[in-house]
Every structure is written in structure tokens, then in C-alpha cells.
Amino acid sequence: MCKSSLALRIREKAVELGFAACGIIKLDAIKGYAEKLEERMDCLPETRSMYEVFLKYATPEQSYGWAKSVVVCITRYGKYKVPENLEGLIGKYYLYDYKLQGHTREFQNHARFEEYLKSLNLKTARELHGVTAARWVAAKAGLGIIRKNNFLYTEHGSWVIIDTWLIDEELELIEEPKIPDCPEGCSECVQSCPTQALTQSYCTSMLTCITRLTWGIKDLPPEDLWDKMGKWVYGCDECQNACPMNYGKWEATDNYPGLGELAEKLxxxxxxxxxxxxxxxxxxxxxxxxxxxxxxxxxxxxxxxxxxxxxxxxxxxxxxxxxxxxxxxxxxxxxxxxxxxx
Ligand code: SF4
Ligand code: SF4
Structure with missing residues (x-):
């Protein structure tokens, strides 16, 4: 089978399994990520030690010497009903995170997709925290654009989960994103950030981002932020909720398995x-x-x-x-x- 047919078959399978989109990029296309990360660290020097750990995502071949390309798939979660009592307490991404939820269709379809890649005689690797820079790869594959609040936006807004697989075949499947840029002069996301972690466009400080402060630290957050962190218990959606490019993108049509029962207890x-x-x-x-x-x-x-x-x-x-x-x-x-x- 020729390479372009192979790439198309992979995408067909992804769509058949319910992914919203699928693309493939060669490893070379990831290199620019390190430069972008350096820009971020220059913009926020006090966060350098935190961002440096992500540099490894620019060179996944250092851990997987056989890797030649990355397959990237998008899962839309902005179609699920949100339990009213958890809105504003738990970031929506986490409500629909299927990574350790074996009973969900998403988890099972990821396993099926991986089996399919193997059935094509492809060697694959995937990690819980990702094998490479997921948003960067998705944007390079043309599946969306990264907006000023640093989230990847697809035609479904930013309410998506991105998964990446390394494969040992040099393939490429890149789309042309049909998504408008941020409106000129818009800074709703920056204005909405309760802790001013989104200090300027494309520049989020991990030191003060509520999301990280709710799950990624061992000590208490800095005391001057306790008031500003408001009611968020796990994650934060403020800069996505405020974004006009997300308006109308959440269509709550489906029930997420087990979430109603969990919400009743929380x-x-x-x-x-x-x-x-x-x-x-x-x-x-x-x-x-x-x-x-x-x-x-x-x-x-x-x-x-x-x-x-x-x-x-x-x-x-x-x-x-x-x-x-x-x-x-x-x-x-x-x-x-x-x-x-x-
Ligand atoms: S997730 Fe919350 S705290 Fe972090 S940048 Fe966005 S609005 Fe600010
Ligand atoms: S709020 Fe405005 S500037 Fe921020 S990501 Fe959305 S469209 Fe872009």
C-alpha cells in the first residue's frame, strides 16, 4: 500500500471509531516547538524550571528511536451534559477525561484504534501524559489553531481532548484549518483570568494558573491567590468560557456514562x-x-x-x-x- 493510501486508511478508521478529526505529521514538524517554548520561558523567566520539562516533547525520538511520525486524533467532549452542581467547580475537560475510565466508549475506541495501527504492522507508542506536544502537533496537522489563551480550537471550539501516537512509518496527512483567527483587539481571555496567570496573549504563567494550583503542587498555593481562586476545586475554565470563539460550541446532547451518579455524590x-x-x-x-x-x-x-x-x-x-x-x-x-x- 502506498503511503498516502495508508495515511487515509488511518484517518478513515479514526473517524469510524468516533474521533472528530485525525491527522499525521512527520517528526521534523515538531522541532519548532522547542523554539516556542523558549519564547514562553523568556516571557516568564520565573517559570523556566517548570517549562523546561516540556522540552523533551520536541524530541520524542530520544525516547523512541524508531519513531518517524505522529498520529494525532481529536475527541470532542462539548456534546455532553454538564452536571449543574459541578459547573464552576471542576474544569469540564476533567469531567470527560476518559484516560483511566475503561468503561467509556472513548477509552475502548482508543484501544481499538491502537490495535488497528498495529494490524497495519505499525509500531506505536502512547503515554498517559502524551508522547509529544499535543496542541502543537494538532495545529501542525491543520486540525485547529492555538488561540491567545493557549488552547487548541477546532470547529468545535476548545472543548476537545487531543491524543497522540508515535508510529515508525514516515507518513503525512495535513488539513487546511477553516477556522477564523481571534478577532482583532479581543482580549476577553486575558481579562477573564482571575489570577492574571494569562499575563498576555499566548503567555500563561504556571506559577499562578488556577488549573495547576488545584492539582499540580504539594504546598499550599501562594496566600495572595486564595481569594482569587474562587470556587474552582479542580481545574479552571474561565479563559475558555469567556472566549467568543467558544460561543455556541457546546451542544449538550449526550449523557456521559457514570457522571450523573458521581455528580450526585460530589x-x-x-x-x-x-x-x-x-x-x-x-x-x-x-x-x-x-x-x-x-x-x-x-x-x-x-x-x-x-x-x-x-x-x-x-x-x-x-x-x-x-x-x-x-x-x-x-x-x-x-x-x-x-x-x-x-
Ligand atoms: S485556566 Fe484559569 S487561571 Fe489558568 S490561565 Fe485560564 S483563566 Fe487563568
Ligand atoms: S478570548 Fe478573544 S483573544 Fe482570547 S482566545 Fe478567545 S478570541 Fe482569542
């Missing part, structure tokens, strides 16, 4: 009331960015959210957390008491 109160074992059992397989060792972050985040949206029913939970076994939980509870004069 509230700020129930998170604070759970002990560490319950938190591990309830949360870790679904929301896997918070790990076992830092599972107390759920309580820290929920208590901060309670303090920032205080209602009298929260009082007993905040007071109770003053004697929690974890020092960070106690500290945030103390702050919540002071803030709400309890």
Missing part, C-alpha cells in the same frame, strides 16, 4: 467530609492529576471554595477541618474561619 461538603481513604476511592481513578500522596488537596481546595462562596451550611465543615490530621487542611480552614468571621 459537593464541597461531601469532599470535606470524606477521609483520605474515601477520597482515594472516589476520586483518584477519575481525577487522576491529584495523586495518592497529595489527596488532601481535595479538602484544601474545597475549603477554599467554601470560604470564597460562604453559606451558613458550610460552617460545621470549616470548623471541623480545624482539627484535620493534615496541616495544610488545618491552615486553610483557619483562613476560612477568619475570612468569614467564624
Amino acid at each position: 459537593s464541597l461538603e461531601s469532599i470535606v467530609a470524606m477521609d483520605n481513604e474515601e477520597l482515594k476511592n472516589q476520586m483518584l481513578s477519575k481525577f487522576w492529576f491529584i495523586r495518592q500522596e497529595t489527596v488532601y488537596q481535595w479538602k484544601v481546595n474545597a475549603l477554599r471554595a467554601m470560604a470564597n462562596s460562604y453559606e451558613s451550611r458550610y460552617e460545621k465543615y470549616i470548623i471541623g477541618a480545624l482539627s484535620d490530621e493534615n496541616a495544610q487542611v488545618r491552615e486553610i480552614a483557619k483562613w476560612a474561619c477568619a475570612k468569614n468571621k467564624l
Whole structure:
């Protein structure tokens, strides 16, 4: 089979399995990612050590010497109903993250797609955190564009998940994106960022981005941000919600398996009331960015959210957390008491 037919067959299979789009780029097309990352680090020198770890994504062949191309697929999640009680608490991406959810159609179809690639005698590699820079690769394959808030936008807006597979065949399948640029003068995303982490277009500070602060740190976030982090418990959607290019792109037609049942069990109160074992059992397989060792972050985040949206029913939970076994939980509870004069 010639290379272009092979590439087309891969895309046909991806579409048949429910992916919204599929493209393929050669490894050479990733090289510019390192330069872009350097620009980001120059713009925010204080975040250099955090961004440097991503440099490896520009050269996946260092870990996979046989790799020649990247297959990239897009999954749309902006078609699912959002549980009302979780809106504004948990970033929507994480509600529909199927990576460790074996019962979902998306998880199973990813496995089927990988089997298909292997049936074509292709060697493949995929990693939980990605084998390369997913947004960059998707944009290079013409599946969308990266906007000023740093998210990849497709015809479905930014409500998409990107997956990448390395393969050992040099293939290419690039589309022409039919998506308009950001409107001239628009800075809604920058204005909407509660912690000013999106300091300027294309420049997000990992030091102050709420998403990272809710799951990616071991210590408490900087205290001057506790108020600004508002009610977000896991992730943050503000700069995507504010974007006019996302208007009308969420069409809630489908139920996501198991999410309704989970949502019924989740509230700020129930998170604070759970002990560490319950938190591990309830949360870790679904929301896997918070790990076992830092599972107390759920309580820290929920208590901060309670303090920032205080209602009298929260009082007993905040007071109770003053004697929690974890020092960070106690500290945030103390702050919540002071803030709400309890
Ligand atoms: S995810 Fe939230 S905190 Fe991070 S840049 Fe966007 S609006 Fe700011
Ligand atoms: S809010 Fe405006 S500037 Fe920001 S990503 Fe959307 S369209 Fe672009």
C-alpha cells in the first residue's frame, strides 16, 4: 500500500471509531516547538524550571528511536451534559477525561484504534501524559489553531481532548484549518483570568494558573491567590468560557456514562467530609492529576471554595477541618474561619 493510501486508511478508521478529526505529521514538524517554548520561558523567566520539562516533547525520538511520525486524533467532549452542581467547580475537560475510565466508549475506541495501527504492522507508542506536544502537533496537522489563551480550537471550539501516537512509518496527512483567527483587539481571555496567570496573549504563567494550583503542587498555593481562586476545586475554565470563539460550541446532547451518579455524590461538603481513604476511592481513578500522596488537596481546595462562596451550611465543615490530621487542611480552614468571621 502506498503511503498516502495508508495515511487515509488511518484517518478513515479514526473517524469510524468516533474521533472528530485525525491527522499525521512527520517528526521534523515538531522541532519548532522547542523554539516556542523558549519564547514562553523568556516571557516568564520565573517559570523556566517548570517549562523546561516540556522540552523533551520536541524530541520524542530520544525516547523512541524508531519513531518517524505522529498520529494525532481529536475527541470532542462539548456534546455532553454538564452536571449543574459541578459547573464552576471542576474544569469540564476533567469531567470527560476518559484516560483511566475503561468503561467509556472513548477509552475502548482508543484501544481499538491502537490495535488497528498495529494490524497495519505499525509500531506505536502512547503515554498517559502524551508522547509529544499535543496542541502543537494538532495545529501542525491543520486540525485547529492555538488561540491567545493557549488552547487548541477546532470547529468545535476548545472543548476537545487531543491524543497522540508515535508510529515508525514516515507518513503525512495535513488539513487546511477553516477556522477564523481571534478577532482583532479581543482580549476577553486575558481579562477573564482571575489570577492574571494569562499575563498576555499566548503567555500563561504556571506559577499562578488556577488549573495547576488545584492539582499540580504539594504546598499550599501562594496566600495572595486564595481569594482569587474562587470556587474552582479542580481545574479552571474561565479563559475558555469567556472566549467568543467558544460561543455556541457546546451542544449538550449526550449523557456521559457514570457522571450523573458521581455528580450526585460530589459537593464541597461531601469532599470535606470524606477521609483520605474515601477520597482515594472516589476520586483518584477519575481525577487522576491529584495523586495518592497529595489527596488532601481535595479538602484544601474545597475549603477554599467554601470560604470564597460562604453559606451558613458550610460552617460545621470549616470548623471541623480545624482539627484535620493534615496541616495544610488545618491552615486553610483557619483562613476560612477568619475570612468569614467564624
Ligand atoms: S485556566 Fe484559569 S487561571 Fe489558568 S490561565 Fe485560564 S483563566 Fe487563568
Ligand atoms: S478570548 Fe478573544 S483573544 Fe482570547 S482566545 Fe478567545 S478570541 Fe482569542
